[in-house]
Amino acid sequence: MEAIIPIAPNTSYYHYYRSNGLVRSPGGYLGEDIDVLYDYIHSGKEENRARNNRVVRDTEMINGMDRIKGDYNEFWEGRDYLNQMRPMKAALLMAHGFNDWNVMPEHSYRIYKKAxxxxxPTQIYYHQDGHGGPPPLKMMNRWFTRYLFGIENKVEKDPNAWIVRENDTQQNPTPYKSYP
Known part of the structure; x- marks a missing residue:
C-alpha cells in the first residue's frame, strides 16, 4: 500500500471506549463497552458461537477490559493500532471532524503524530462536523497523484495540517505548518 486517507478511523479500542479510565459511552449508549461491540457483530460462525462467547467475550474480554479500574493494560494495548505502526510506510492523510462524538478526534492525531x-509523509485534515467527512477532492487527488501514481506535484511541500475554521466550508480549510 502506497498511500491511504483514513476518515475518522477507530485506531484504539481503549480510546474509543474510555476517557481517562472512565467508560465514555461512544454514540450515547450508556455503559457500552467492547463486549457490546462483540455482541453487535455476532463474532464467529454460528456453530462456534457458544464457545466463542464463553472464551472470548465472557473470559478474555470481561477480564481484560477492566471496568473496575479502567486502566490501559495488555488487553487494550493489543487493540491499539499505534503499537502496530512500525512496518507502516504508506503516505498518510488523516481526516477527522472536531465534533465527532463517536470516534474522538484524538484517534487521528495519535496516528498522525507517530507517522x-x-x-x-503525513498530513492531517480537520473539519468542524461530526463523524466522517473526507478532505476536499482536490486535496485527495493531489495526495494520490503524488504517492500512488508517483507524479511529482510538490504535495510534500504543502502545510502538514489543514483546519476548516468556524463558519467556513469543508472545501476551504486553512493551512497550518503543523498541528497542534
Whole structure:
C-alpha cells in the first residue's frame, strides 16, 4: 500500500471506549463497552458461537477490559493500532471532524503524530462536523497523484495540517505548518 486517507478511523479500542479510565459511552449508549461491540457483530460462525462467547467475550474480554479500574493494560494495548505502526510506510492523510462524538478526534492525531515521528509523509485534515467527512477532492487527488501514481506535484511541500475554521466550508480549510 502506497498511500491511504483514513476518515475518522477507530485506531484504539481503549480510546474509543474510555476517557481517562472512565467508560465514555461512544454514540450515547450508556455503559457500552467492547463486549457490546462483540455482541453487535455476532463474532464467529454460528456453530462456534457458544464457545466463542464463553472464551472470548465472557473470559478474555470481561477480564481484560477492566471496568473496575479502567486502566490501559495488555488487553487494550493489543487493540491499539499505534503499537502496530512500525512496518507502516504508506503516505498518510488523516481526516477527522472536531465534533465527532463517536470516534474522538484524538484517534487521528495519535496516528498522525507517530507517522510524523517515523518520517512517513503525513498530513492531517480537520473539519468542524461530526463523524466522517473526507478532505476536499482536490486535496485527495493531489495526495494520490503524488504517492500512488508517483507524479511529482510538490504535495510534500504543502502545510502538514489543514483546519476548516468556524463558519467556513469543508472545501476551504486553512493551512497550518503543523498541528497542534
Amino acid at each position: 510524523m515521528e517515523m518520517g512517513i
